[in-house]
Amino acid sequence: MKFVVVGGTGLIGSKLVARLREHGHEALAAAPNTGVNTLTGEGLAEALAGATVVVDVSNSPSYEDAAVLEFFETATRNLLAAETAAGVGHHVALSIVGTERLPANGYFRAKVVQENLIEKSSIPFSIVHATQFFEFVRGIADEATEGGTVRMAPVFFQPMAGDDVAQAVGRAAMGPPLNGHVEVGGPERFRMDEFFRDVLAGWGDPREVVTDEHARYFGSELSERSLVPDEGATLGTIRYRDWADRDANGK
Template identity: 80%
Template sequence: MKIVVVGGTGLIGSKLVANLRDQGHETVAASPRTGINTLTGEGLSEALDGASVVVDVSNSPSFEESAVREFFETSTRNLLAAEAKAGVGHHVALSIVGTERPPGNPYFRAKAAQEKLIEESSIPFSLVHATQFFEFVPSIADEATDGGKVRMAPVLFQPIAGDDVARAVGRVSVGEPLNGRVETAGPEQFRMDEFFREALASWDDPRDVVTDPHARYFGSELRERSLVPDDGAALGEIRYRDWR
């Protein structure tokens, strides 16, 4: 079948495109780099012609509150409209575990707005909620750094390898629409402060990790289970110690 992967040249998208092509699917890597722009609509109708499935793993170039919401809402509206015209039968979107749990940060709120548009559209859909990627661990530490100290809350944390995310999204993409969500996470659960203390030590990073129950995660305080899935999540196979 023909599958269009929006964000197909990015971290997850490039892995997903390779996996789907290996399975024999006609797969289009859609991104501004390939002349397909969901914000402007450039190249969308041509890319979606004959497509059975569209998978959106794109990401906003800016995390500023108004910019990130504008990206996901405009991109998703344009994409859903083009899919309706093309007769696409399954819309798959990658999102984040915890978007439905207040209090959310601006990025989580933008993803929740994206999901609402998908859920209210006429196109059958599946949402894949993933936990934080191993690949983003350094940037999470940098964001939490305050005066040379990395402030982390002692909440549950269950990151996942990008390869495992791509496999999970791929499985959903070739299946029947869920008209709901599925969660995926790494095979191990940690305390966030302890995880980052060990991670920074493994990098020979001199910053101290400070346990702070009020530490903010990209703008919001975390609850015990803000970032981890409910029971029944599809777990990846790659452990962080093996990945790093």
């Protein structure tokens, strides 16, 4: 069984390719650095030849609103057209919990466009909505920093390890198409301000975390449950502190 993982050399993609190969599958890592470019269409037909499942975990090289929309819209159209021509039977995409809840966020808007294109395609599909990754925690803190202050809203926050994300996407890819979505999140739920206060203290970071109910998350004001999955979501098993300890020890 051949899987093509678009974005297969990135954070989640590389983990997923390894996991699929461990299960005895053929897994092709498709990315610009392997000669496959979904934005231009370069290499797509060759990569998808004989593929049963295509998994899209790719990301835009730019987070600027217009650029990220162009990437997800154009790349997804090109990918779906190539899959149709190749007779691919299952399209799996990684997206974000709460995409529809934060319309002021340009990245989330672009992901909604991507999901709509997938849902309207004739190809059976599964969409995995994941919460924020542990690997992005530092970037979230940096984006919320003003001078020596990190402003965080006291809303629910349920991040997860990249390894758990890859496992969830792999599970969807190896199963039958859902023609719908599944939500996945971390095993622990925090208050966002308290989480970052503890994390920065653990880093020895001198920045002060200030609780601000109007603090914005990449341009969007958050409600209590903007970033967390609904009841019934599949939860990962790796806790943040265990992950951070392992990462600090280089394991």
